[in-house]
Amino acid sequence: MSEESPAVPALTYVKAAPAPWSAWDIPGWREDSRLRTFYGYFLHPNVGIDLTREKHAPARDPAYARRLRASLEYLLEQQPATLEAWHSLTRCDIHFRSEGELYGYLLDLHSYLFGDRPTPPDEPDPDRPAPPAHWTYWGRYFR
Numbered sequence: 001m002s003e004e005s006p007a008v009p010a011l012t013y014v015k016a017a018p019a020p021w022s023a024w025d026i027p028g029w030r031e032d033s034r035l036r037t038f039y040g041y042f043l044h045p046n047v048g049i050d051l052t053r054e055k056h057a058p059a060r061d062p063a064y065a066r067r068l069r070a071s072l073e074y075l076l077e078q079q080p081a082t083l084e085a086w087h088s089l090t091r092c093d094i095h096f097r098s099e100g101e102l103y104g105y106l107l108d109l110h111s112y113l114f115g116d117r118p119t120p121p122d123e124p125d126p127d128r129p130a131p132p133a134h135w136t137y138w139g140r141y142f143r
Contacts, residue, residue, distance in 0.1 A: 021080040023089045028067030035067050039089060051120040055113055072110045079103055096124060 028035050038054070058065035075081065079099065086102055087095065096102040101124065108121035 021082075021085055023085075025074075025080065027070045027074050029071070032064065032067050034064055035071060038068065039071075042090070051109075051112065055120075057113075069110075069114050072106060072113070075106055076103060076110060 023029055023036075023039070026035075026039075042051070042054075054068075057068065081089065081099075081102070083096060083099060083102065096105065105121055105124070108117060111117040112120050
C-alpha cells in the first residue's frame, strides 16, 4: 500500500460458527440402543413408552439407569436442542411450543424417574389452540 492510504490491520482471528447440535452429543447415545429408543419414542402417541415401567429401570438394569439419568441431566444442564432438533430426534407428533416448555417437561420427567415426583409428567395437550402466526417454528405447520 502507498504511504497515503492507511494500512488495514490484518485479520488474525476468525471465530468459527459452533457445530450444530446432534443427538450423538448425548452421553450414552452411541453405546446404548435402549437410550436411543427411549428418546425416539417416549413422546410418540402411538408407540409411547410406559414411563411407569421406566421408573423401575434402576432396579432392573442399573447401567441403563445411569446412562438415562446422565443423558437427562446433560439435556437439562446444557439445553442444547432447539425445538426442530428435538422434533427430529423424537419423531413425535406432539410439539412443544417453546424450549422452556420442552425443558420443563424434561425436568418433570427427571423428577419422576429419579426424584420424588409421584406421577409422570403430562404430555402437552394436542388439542390446544394454535399459537399466534408470528411464531416462526409453528408457522410452517399451520399455514
